[in-house]
Amino acid sequence: MADPWAVSLPPVDPVDPKEQVRRGYDAVSARYRGDDDVDEHYAEWETLLRQRVTPGGRVLDLGCGCGVPLARLLSVRYQVVGVDISPVQVGRARRLVPAASFVQGDMTEIDFEAGAFDAVVSLFALIHVPLAEQPAMLRRIAAWLRPGGWLLATVGERAWTGTEDDWLGGGATMYWSHADADSYRTWLDEAGFVIDVDRFVPEGEGGHRLLLAWLRSAAAGQPGERPKRRRRSEFATTLTEDRAMAAPAITGLSRPRAASGMAATL
């Protein structure tokens, strides 16, 4: 017989970490990054890509934030598509980096055609994706890259998942989730990547791991040809072309158009 004293309570709605991240960046977008902030690390990391990816190539920035500084730097030479879960970040990115295209969405749900990009960058963003989804996210990135394409990402150095209330004084709770660096090395290998640059990026008492890797094959485990690093002389030649490419983006006379392969299917 049913207990007459039993009270049926509605199920407790667990906090969705992605919703925390979205709300958190909506709240702190401008506190996190000003419209014209520069950062020498980003300039240095952009150079690592410039030495490897031919001008005019297609670059996807996952968790692009407000587009400053990385998408802005990249858009001088490349066709850039940025994706971010925070509508406020995407709104600012569209205003601050008119030469690039931006999509508001969850990187774990958005989709692109196979082999659509020459490079994918994701700085300080994968660490906000729930850990259980990260290995699959790396495999998705591999599918979006052409073989020989590059991934530049900051990932965890030590494993930690947690939240911080009132992050940066914005009133919202922020969520992070990351594994240790060795786990990322393993997951990258399993997804078909070969690591080329592996650096510690200090922050406070801890830090992050910067990994730059190339895709040996869309199908993990298959040998491929190592992409050629551009020689210094080649680089010097393309700098002139780069400046020519940069002009329309700066003057706003014309914008690089996203190729059809870059269209997101949401």
Ligand SMILES: C[S@@+](CC[C@H](N)C(=O)[O-])C[C@H]1O[C@@H](n2cnc3c(N)ncnc32)[C@H](O)[C@@H]1O
């Ligand atoms: C720390 S900020 C970094 C922004 C930019 N990459 C940079 O380095 O300046 C992390 C960004 O990742 C975005 N992000 C976090 N989880 C995401 C997800 N699942 N899909 C898309 N964007 C996400 C956040 O909204 C935020 O703008």
